[in-house]
Amino acid sequence: MRNQSSRNAPLEISPEEFRVLGHKLTDEIARFLEGISSQKVNPANTPKEVRQLMGTSLFPRDGESAAKLMDETSQLLLNHSTLNGHPSFFGYITSSAAPIGALADLLAAAVNPNVGSFQLAPVATEIERQTIAWISEMIGYRKECGGILLSGGNMANFVCFLAARKAMSTWNISKVGLGGSDARRLRVYTSTQTHFWIQKAVDLFGLGTEAIRWIPVDANLRMDVARLEKEIISDKANGDLPLMVVGTAGSVGTGAIDPLEKIAEICSRHNVWFHADGAYGGVAAVMPDAPGDLRRLSLADSVAVDPHKWLYAPLEAGCALIRDQKLLADAFGFHPTYFTFDAAQGEAPTNYYELGPQNSRGFRALKVWLGMRQAGRSGYERMIADDCALARELFDCVKEHKELEARTQGLSITTFRYIPHGADTSDPNVASYLNELNEALLSRIQVSGEAYVSNVVIEGTFLLRACIVNFRTESKHVRALPELAVGLGRELHAEMSKGLKPAETCRP
Numbered sequence: 001m002r003n004q005s006s007r008n009a010p011l012e013i014s015p016e017e018f019r020v021l022g023h024k025l026t027d028e029i030a031r032f033l034e035g036i037s038s039q040k041v042n043p044a045n046t047p048k049e050v051r052q053l054m055g056t057s058l059f060p061r062d063g064e065s066a067a068k069l070m071d072e073t074s075q076l077l078l079n080h081s082t083l084n085g086h087p088s089f090f091g092y093i094t095s096s097a098a099p100i101g102a103l104a105d106l107l108a109a110a111v112n113p114n115v116g117s118f119q120l121a122p123v124a125t126e127i128e129r130q131t132i133a134w135i136s137e138m139i140g141y142r143k144e145c146g147g148i149l150l151s152g153g154n155m156a157n158f159v160c161f162l163a164a165r166k167a168m169s170t171w172n173i174s175k176v177g178l179g180g181s182d183a184r185r186l187r188v189y190t191s192t193q194t195h196f197w198i199q200k201a202v203d204l205f206g207l208g209t210e211a212i213r214w215i216p217v218d219a220n221l222r223m224d225v226a227r228l229e230k231e232i233i234s235d236k237a238n239g240d241l242p243l244m245v246v247g248t249a250g251s252v253g254t255g256a257i258d259p260l261e262k263i264a265e266i267c268s269r270h271n272v273w274f275h276a277d278g279a280y281g282g283v284a285a286v287m288p289d290a291p292g293d294l295r296r297l298s299l300a301d302s303v304a305v306d307p308h309k310w311l312y313a314p315l316e317a318g319c320a321l322i323r324d325q326k327l328l329a330d331a332f333g334f335h336p337t338y339f340t341f342d343a344a345q346g347e348a349p350t351n352y353y354e355l356g357p358q359n360s361r362g363f364r365a366l367k368v369w370l371g372m373r374q375a376g377r378s379g380y381e382r383m384i385a386d387d388c389a390l391a392r393e394l395f396d397c398v399k400e401h402k403e404l405e406a407r408t409q410g411l412s413i414t415t416f417r418y419i420p421h422g423a424d425t426s427d428p429n430v431a432s433y434l435n436e437l438n439e440a441l442l443s444r445i446q447v448s449g450e451a452y453v454s455n456v457v458i459e460g461t462f463l464l465r466a467c468i469v470n471f472r473t474e475s476k477h478v479r480a481l482p483e484l485a486v487g488l489g490r491e492l493h494a495e496m497s498k499g500l501k502p503a504e505t506c507r508p
């Protein structure tokens, strides 16, 4: 047997070595951030190329020195990643991460509190509580709400969904599930623009995708509330139980905001839970001139917000807010006999394991809390308003180009497409060619490394989509995008039109 008086454990790093490695790493990260705007946004490596860069395939029998590993791994990541911190990264809703978040994660991992219970994480628990209260205040939600941080928007929406399912079912759903003798069919109402978390939720939590009533949208891609009310009335008449309406506060595709005030009225009239998905747009309520409906989030029974989107926290951080903390405890409050966390004297502590699906939990609040303290409310007002202004500038710039069609502009999202000169967009063959052309253009823009956009399909039309949740973006970056799209669009059109039958082409 080995002598255990001095273990020399293979994972230990001496304080001296940690200091050296840490200094070196922070120097490298600082250099990376300094030069980020002159890098390619996207390395465009194939999976095989990435595996070759990693160089290892088998789990090593023996370990290696931490210094060597940190050298290799920092080079691998800093030189071969898709850079969402680049000022020309406009893809999906993935923000530039605040550098203070990287320092926060290092500190959080070093202390490593388990934020499942107050006893195991006293400071971290109170920091999480305060972060949630600040997010709630920032978006104008209720003062006395409950909440919990999760890994992202999907999980935040799931937690609100589960709290609603528990609160709204008229039978003991925790005990008998969805199939009890007095159970009714639960229905969920949501617009066709809703993020696909809702499909995962109804599937994962037993309702099935047929429980969703897809409500059509108007010309501005906002939920048709007259249709919503009709569906609720009809389901009630059939003996079903309308569980929840999901109103989106900033849709993933175009940044559209549903008529939240009207949805709230309908929910209150028919006793249906009103959930607002503010994963993207929720925090834009902080802008003094935020759209009216965004200022009505306080009417919702629950709200999902995503600090790793527009609070610019590094991944991962989502936040579920709920009108009454007790509703979270009802949905998640199971107590094993080996937990004795309530023994503290005086005030009952917050134990987050009772308020959400996770048991052991990391300290994701720190990066959010420090970012909120560093920027303050006024800092976020400015950064979010600037992102929206840049998206509007992009829209105007796209409109100036004869070969681009500007389609939508909402919050910080602008959509557009490339249309070659002379194309007759009313011809179905041309319409389908334009979809193919713009899909190919998306990929060419991404591979170029000059900028990164994603896409949305609206009523069968494939559109390029730029979402600016990026405090490093400036006018010059958005102004370069239309030029890039036209240049690459022309190149592609020349290539693709050669391969098409004359009737299907739309040559200039």
Ligand SMILES: Cc1ncc(COP(=O)(O)O)c(C=O)c1O
Binding pocket: 092, 093, 151, 152, 153, 154, 155, 157, 195, 197, 248, 250, 251, 252, 277, 278, 279, 280, 306, 318
């Ligand atoms: C409106 C909306 N809801 C939910 C999500 C899911 O968030 P996450 O990717 O953080 O899980 C997104 C992501 O873009 C979103 O835009």
